[in-house]
Amino acid sequence: MTDNNPSPASPAARTPLTLLGTGAMGTALARAWLAAGHPVTVWNRTAARAEALAADGATVAASAAEAVAANRLVIVCLLDDASVGEALQDAGLSGRDVVNLTTGTPGEGRSRAAWAQARGARFLDAGIMAVPPMIGHRESGAYVFYSGSADLFEEHRATLAVPADVRYVGADPGFAALHDVALLSGMYGMFAGISHAFALIRREDIAPGDFAPLLEGWLNAMAGAVHETADKLTSGDYTKNVVSNLAMQVQAGQRTLLRTADEQGVSRELLLPFLDLMKRRLDAGHGDEDTTGVIDLLAVPPATA
Ligand code: NDP
Secondary structure, eight states, X not given: OOSOOOOOOOGGGXXXXXXXXXXXXXXXXXXXXXXXXOOEEEEOSSHHHHHTTGGGTOEEOSSHHHHHHHOXXXXXXXXXXXXXXXXXXXXXXXXXXXXXXXXXXXXXXXXXHHHHHHTTOEEEEEEEESOGGGTTOGGGTOEEEEEEOHHHHHHHHHHHTTTSEEEEOOSSTTHHHHHHHHHHHHHHHXXXXXXXXXXXXXXXXXXXXXXXXXXHHHHHHHTTHHHHHXXXXXXXXXXXXXXXXXXXXIIIIIHHHHHHHHHTTOOSTTXXXXXXXXXXXXXXXXXXXXXXXXXXXXXXXXXXX
């Protein structure tokens, strides 16, 4: 990772840019660049959504090809990778700097990079860690992962930093999507835990609003586990500095968790997948570890992936 989060472009260096896609996210991005004084050319499949930005000072192009021809820096924020291929199929990409803010998989980022490079463009893939209302507000914590052409990133990083902070995570164009999806996957695990916890208390005389700060505090206290896991993965020793070992967690803890779900009339379905993996690791003779070994169990051999 290099040199992240510079100050936004100085007024003298407002790079003109093209933005393809003015959905909820694209519109927020366009408004941030326009507010910072960048000349912005927009295109959207449904023209009315792009035309709404004319009042903010955007130039509206009649086609994606026309929009791409207008500026060297081309930002793409469409629904998915297929829509990117569709929108750009007739555009002349030679000499263009394409920054793809469309959410996709690492594989899509890599193949789209090769596709763009074969058409003479430099390419940067990205993953947005924000929702539209956070865009353009530096205090919101919004940021974007970028990966791919380091030259492109270096040249345009001040412009890219206008709508949200930037994190460059490497030359592999798949890495931005990989970081994005890895963080989202962690978030959904947390949402699963939150859902189960509220389900447990729901039928009781416990106000959700009273319970929420307790759950928040506990999740924050446990969040440090990410560093302990990283240390164990780095050293390869999953038994180092174990506070609650797997044997205890499975033999005593799991039973209590499952029986409490039953007593409260709550389905076990969110708990079971992870608890089953913990038990498999214990049964394989790793009772002195914590849950880090579950990561090994999740690896699918490439031939069957
Ligand atoms: P919207 O649904 O609001 O907009 C989707 C955009 O994609 C529209 O401009 C739509 O055009 C266009 N589009 C869809 N299919 C095609 C196609 N086949 N050809 C051309 N254009 C097409 O989504 P968002 O703006 O919210 O999301 C855009 C990207 O940003 C997505 O990849 C999303 O994952 C990502 N993102 C969004 C976040 C959010 O909270 N909204 C958060 C982080 C990332 P039309 O108007 O004509 O339908």
